[in-house]
Amino acid sequence: xxxxxxxxxxxxxxxxxxxxxxxxxxxxxxxxxxxxxxxxxxxxxxxxxxxxxxxxxxxxxxxxxxxxxxxxxxxxxxxxxxxxxxxxxxxxxxxxxxxxxxxxxxxxxxxxxxxxxxxxxxxxxxxxxxxxxxxxxxxxxxxxxxxxxxxxxxxxxxxxxxxxxxxxxxxxxxxxxxxxxxxxxxxxxxxxxxxxxxxxxxxxxxxxxxxxxxxxxxxxxxxxxxxxxxxxxxxxxxxxxxxxxxxx
Amino acid sequence: xxxxxxxxxxxxxxxxxxxxxxxxxxxxxxxxxxxxxxxxxxxxxxxxxxxxxxxxxxxxxxxxxxxxxxxxxxxxxxxxxxxxxxxxxxxxxxxxxxxxxxxxxxxxxxxxxxxxxxxxxxxxxxxxxxxxxxxxxxxxxxxxxxxxxxxxxxxxxxxxxxxxxxxxxxxxxxxxxxxxxxxxxxxxxxxxxxxxxxxxxxxxxxxxxxxxxxxxxxxxxxxxxxxxxxxxxxxxxxxxxxxxxxxx
Numbered sequence: 001x002x003x004x005x006x007x008x009x010x011x012x013x014x015x016x017x018x019x020x021x022x023x024x025x026x027x028x029x030x031x032x033x034x035x036x037x038x039x040x041x042x043x044x045x046x047x048x049x050x051x052x053x054x055x056x057x058x059x060x061x062x063x064x065x066x067x068x069x070x071x072x073x074x075x076x077x078x079x080x081x082x083x084x085x086x087x088x089x090x091x092x093x094x095x096x097x098x099x100x101x102x103x104x105x106x107x108x109x110x111x112x113x114x115x116x117x118x119x120x121x122x123x124x125x126x127x128x129x130x131x132x133x134x135x136x137x138x139x140x141x142x143x144x145x146x147x148x149x150x151x152x153x154x155x156x157x158x159x160x161x162x163x164x165x166x167x168x169x170x171x172x173x174x175x176x177x178x179x180x181x182x183x184x185x186x187x188x189x190x191x192x193x194x195x196x197x198x199x200x201x202x203x204x205x206x207x208x209x210x211x212x213x214x215x216x217x218x219x220x221x222x223x224x225x226x227x228x229x230x231x232x233x234x235x236x237x238x239x240x241x242x243x244x245x246x247x248x
Numbered sequence: 249x250x251x252x253x254x255x256x257x258x259x260x261x262x263x264x265x266x267x268x269x270x271x272x273x274x275x276x277x278x279x280x281x282x283x284x285x286x287x288x289x290x291x292x293x294x295x296x297x298x299x300x301x302x303x304x305x306x307x308x309x310x311x312x313x314x315x316x317x318x319x320x321x322x323x324x325x326x327x328x329x330x331x332x333x334x335x336x337x338x339x340x341x342x343x344x345x346x347x348x349x350x351x352x353x354x355x356x357x358x359x360x361x362x363x364x365x366x367x368x369x370x371x372x373x374x375x376x377x378x379x380x381x382x383x384x385x386x387x388x389x390x391x392x393x394x395x396x397x398x399x400x401x402x403x404x405x406x407x408x409x410x411x412x413x414x415x416x417x418x419x420x421x422x423x424x425x426x427x428x429x430x431x432x433x434x435x436x437x438x439x440x441x442x443x444x445x446x447x448x449x450x451x452x453x454x455x456x457x458x459x460x461x462x463x464x465x466x467x468x469x470x471x472x473x474x475x476x477x478x479x480x481x482x483x484x485x486x487x488x489x490x491x492x493x494x495x496x
Contacts, residue, residue, distance in 0.1 A: 009370070009371055009372075010371050011371040011372055011374070057372070081368045086369050086371065086374040087371045087374065088371060089368050089369060089370060089371050090368075120329045120337050120338070121334050121337060122257070122337060123257055123258050123259040123334065123335045123336060123337050124257070124259055124305070124376065126259070126334040126335065128372065
């Protein structure tokens with residue numbers, strides 16, 4: 001029995017999210033089946049760093065699992081890629097200590113959100129960005145970002161459906177930048193954990209601040225009211241990427 | 249009756265090519281239906297600068313058509329985009345003289361081909377590049393490109409199925425460059441016309457030259473033998489873009 005950590009990228013468009021669901025094409029399902037094929041068993045259970053929703057992408061999702069037998073890291077990388085569909089790429093395979101757990105060992109996660117700023121939807125980016133054609137004042141967003149950072153109760157920013165009781169999370173870093181080459185506005189969030197739909201709700205709220213539909217320091221009020229109805233919008237899944245998961 | 253020229257981009261992935269075909273989703277079909285909807289007729293015939301195959305993209309396809317009535321250019325642009333699916337974007341709408349014809353008025357066309365060089369297929373580029381992971385010597389390709397330019401009989405580079413008798417075409421410009429940021433090799437071809445699958449066969453042949461599977465000046469022999477079997481490969485549709493059509 002050998003314990004592995006795999007880092008992978010996927011295009012979330014044609015998956016019903018990361019987590020296994022009956023009769024649905026999921027990232028976890030595809031991975032478990034491929035590992036089963038390699039080991040000649042029906043499937044091998046894998047633990048992911050966390051779920052991503054349908055349509056959400058990953059640049060650096062991490063999974064861990066026990067494999068019956070020992071395959072060198074480079075062979076595991078090559079074998080898994082040969083079994084992957086074209087919308088999943090295994091970036092790295094590592095043999096790790098048995099107590100490593102993709103979810104519980106993680107210290108932080110980094111999400112990226114790409115907002116396309118063109119007047120109309122760019123056909124080549126429709127699956128890989130959210131589209132926001134309205135005027136935006138990035139200085140207003142920059143003024144609001146310090147309110148996003150720090151430790152807060154994010155109840156107003158969690159979609160119902162989550163079962164987690166404690167909705168306090170810490171955001172270490174929240175940034176926005178413009179990419180003139182692609183005419184995109186790009187958000188990044190680095191934190192110790194994120195609630196269901198949290199990044200997409202944060203982005204929608206920040207875009208409302210940037211277009212003067214909401215006061216700059218509305219986050220402070222939203223933390224207090226603890227009411228999902230007040231934050232309203234959820235930015236589309238297509239713009240969201242799990243960029244990186246941090247371990248020691 | 250007003251005569252229009254429209255410039256458009258599309259993601260070719262989910263189209264059965266440009267040209268109308270019964271029971272298939274085609275770019276021309278979607279455009280003709282949308283114009284018909286605007287004019288309250290079943291459909292309005294449009295002429296394209298040329299066909300693109302299934303999976304081939306366009307950054308600047310051009311169409312022309314007669315519209316019953318007069319709509320200002322800006323309104324035509326907005327109205328058409330509001331009727332387009334997300335994988336087509338109208339970039340420009342112009343009112344042009346009645347004798348303008350998207351195909352017959354064109355002087356030249358520019359095609360671009362993106363080759364992804366990563367070891368494995370990048371999930372986010374799988375629909376937008378061809379993948380070629382083998383060693384490539386770009387200097388060999390650069391040495392072969394002057395043979396591609398000029399006026400030649402391209403019979404060896406035309407897929408069967410075309411009905412055109414005269415297979416002499418002129419390539420004014422053929423270039424290759426590396427993009428280190430994306431790890432891609434990018435070809436561009438500018439010429440007065442291209443046969444069926446011609447760019448994809450040119451690219452496949454150039455890649456064989458770059459990987460030493462074919463002599464550098466094999467083009468000169470291939471022009472002479474006039475035999476499609478000798479050029480063999482066809483690079484995947486996913487890497488090909490109709491970049492621009494030139495008029496006066």
